[in-house]
Amino acid sequence: MSVLMADVERGREAVAREDWAGAYALLHEADRHPTTALRAADLDALADAAWWSGRVDESVAARLRAHAAYVAEGDRRGAGRTAWWLGFEYRRLGRPAAAAGWTHRARHHLEGRPDCPEQCLLALTDVAEAEQHHSSAAALAAARRMTRLAVRSGSPDLIALGRQAESAVLIARGRRREGLALLDEAMRAVTAGELSALFTGHLYCLALDRALSTGDLARAVRWADAAMAWCTAPARPHHPFRALCRIRHVEVLDLLGAWERAEEEARLVPHEVPADSPGTAAAAAYALGEIQRRQGRPAEAARSYAHAHELGRIPQPGLALLRLAQGRADAALAGLRLALDCQSDPLHDLYGRARLLAALTEAALAAGETGVAAGAVRDLEALARPGSPEETAVPLLAALAAGARGALALARAEPAGTPLGQALALWRELRVPYEAARVRLLLARAAEATGDPDAARRERSAARAAFARLGALPGP
Numbered sequence: 001m002s003v004l005m006a007d008v009e010r011g012r013e014a015v016a017r018e019d020w021a022g023a024y025a026l027l028h029e030a031d032r033h034p035t036t037a038l039r040a041a042d043l044d045a046l047a048d049a050a051w052w053s054g055r056v057d058e059s060v061a062a063r064l065r066a067h068a069a070y071v072a073e074g075d076r077r078g079a080g081r082t083a084w085w086l087g088f089e090y091r092r093l094g095r096p097a098a099a100a101g102w103t104h105r106a107r108h109h110l111e112g113r114p115d116c117p118e119q120c121l122l123a124l125t126d127v128a129e130a131e132q133h134h135s136s137a138a139a140l141a142a143a144r145r146m147t148r149l150a151v152r153s154g155s156p157d158l159i160a161l162g163r164q165a166e167s168a169v170l171i172a173r174g175r176r177r178e179g180l181a182l183l184d185e186a187m188r189a190v191t192a193g194e195l196s197a198l199f200t201g202h203l204y205c206l207a208l209d210r211a212l213s214t215g216d217l218a219r220a221v222r223w224a225d226a227a228m229a230w231c232t233a234p235a236r237p238h239h240p241f242r243a244l245c246r247i248r249h250v251e252v253l254d255l256l257g258a259w260e261r262a263e264e265e266a267r268l269v270p271h272e273v274p275a276d277s278p279g280t281a282a283a284a285a286y287a288l289g290e291i292q293r294r295q296g297r298p299a300e301a302a303r304s305y306a307h308a309h310e311l312g313r314i315p316q317p318g319l320a321l322l323r324l325a326q327g328r329a330d331a332a333l334a335g336l337r338l339a340l341d342c343q344s345d346p347l348h349d350l351y352g353r354a355r356l357l358a359a360l361t362e363a364a365l366a367a368g369e370t371g372v373a374a375g376a377v378r379d380l381e382a383l384a385r386p387g388s389p390e391e392t393a394v395p396l397l398a399a400l401a402a403g404a405r406g407a408l409a410l411a412r413a414e415p416a417g418t419p420l421g422q423a424l425a426l427w428r429e430l431r432v433p434y435e436a437a438r439v440r441l442l443l444a445r446a447a448e449a450t451g452d453p454d455a456a457r458r459e460r461s462a463a464r465a466a467f468a469r470l471g472a473l474p475g476p
Helices: 003-015 020-032 040-052 056-073 076-092 095-110 120-131 136-152 156-172 174-193 198-214 217-231 241-255 260-272 276-295 299-312 318-325 329-341 352-367 368-386 395-411 416-431 435-450 453-470
Strands: none
Touching: 003 040, 003 056, 003 435, 020 040, 040 076, 056 076, 056 095, 056 368, 056 395, 076 120, 076 395, 095 120, 095 435, 120 156, 136 156, 156 174, 156 395, 174 198, 174 217, 174 453, 198 395, 217 329, 217 368, 241 276, 241 395, 241 435, 260 276, 276 299, 276 318, 276 416, 299 318, 318 329, 318 352, 329 352, 352 395, 368 395
C-alpha cells in the first residue's frame, strides 16, 4: 500500500471514530496529491470532516465532487443522499434556488427506490414543504411516513430524526402532550449517546429550539445542560454545533438569573458561529442587550440591540422596554406593533410572541392606552390557554399571561391580587427570579390598594433583595 493510500485508510478510520480534525488533515492531504483520486465515499467523508472543522465552503465543494463521483460510479442512493445534503446546506447558506435544484435532483436519483433509507430525508423535506403551505395534515402524513421508513431501516439516527419531525407537527397542531412524548423518546436516544455526532448535534439544536419556542423551560434546562456537556467534550474541541447550542444555553441561563455566566457565554458565540448560521450571532447580541438593559447599562444595551438588528434580528421586545425605561412609551408601542406584524408564523414561536404581547401590555399601560393593553392581554391569555381539555397550560406562558392580567387590573383599579399571586407562584416554581421580583412590585401596589401596607412592605423588600442579588434594576 502506498503512503498516500495509507493516509486515506487512516482517514477512513478517523471518520469511523469521529475524529474530524484528524480525518480532515489526512483526507485533505491525500486529495491534494495529483496521483490520488479519492472515491465518492472518501470525498463524502472529506466533506463531513471539512464541515465539522468549520470549513463550510470546502465542505460544499467536496460534496459536489462526491455527488459527481457517485453518479460516475452508478451509485444512485449515494448520489441521492449527497444531493439532498447539498440542498440542505444551500438552504442554510441562503440560496433557496440552488437548494430546490439539488432537492429535485435527489428525488430523481432515488426515484424507483421507495423503501430505501434515503427516502427518510425526502420525507423530511416533504414535511417542511407542507408546513410552508400551512397543510398540517400533509405535514403529519409525511412525518409519519418518515418514521415508518426509519423504523424499517433500523437506523437509530433516522428513527430519532423522524420522531422529532413528527413531534414538531403534532405540537404545531396543538397536540402538545403527544408531540412532547415523541420528542422525549427521540431525545432519550440522543442523551444516551446512541446516535452519530451529526444527528446528536442536530437533534440537540432542534429540541432546544422547540422547548424554548413553546415555553417549556423544564425541558430546555435539561437539554441545554446536556447539550453543552456534549458540545464542550475534549473529543470535540471545535465544531459548528457548539455556537448553536451555546446560544440556547445563554437564553436558559438568562431566564434563571445566572447573568454573569450568560454574558460570558454570549460573548463566546461570535467566535464559534458557523458561516451558515448568521442568526446565531444576532441572537447572542440580543441576549447581551437584554442583560445590559436589566442591569442598568442602557448605552451598552442600545449598542447590542443595534448590532443584533444589523445581523438580521428584530431586537424586540428588549429595545421597546429600553425605550419605555427612557420614558418613550410611544416609541416602545410602535416597535412592538411592528415586531408583532413581522411574525410570519406566530405559532412557530409561542414564547417569543408571548413576550412581545406582555411587553405591549406594559407599554400600552404606560402610555395610558388601556384598550390596547386589554387586547394584548386577551391575545396573551389565548396563547397560554391549553389547546384541548387533555392538554395542560405551559407554566412559562401562563406566568406571562397572569402577570399581564394583574397589571391591567391594577391600571383599572380592579382586584389584582389573584392573577398576580398566580404569576408569582409560577415564576417561583420555574425559578425565574427577575420576573418574580417584578411581579412582587405589582403585588405591593395591589396590597396598598386594598389597605395592607405591611404586605406591601414585605413584597417590596423581597423584590429589592432579589434585584440586589441579580445586580438588576426594577424594570421595565
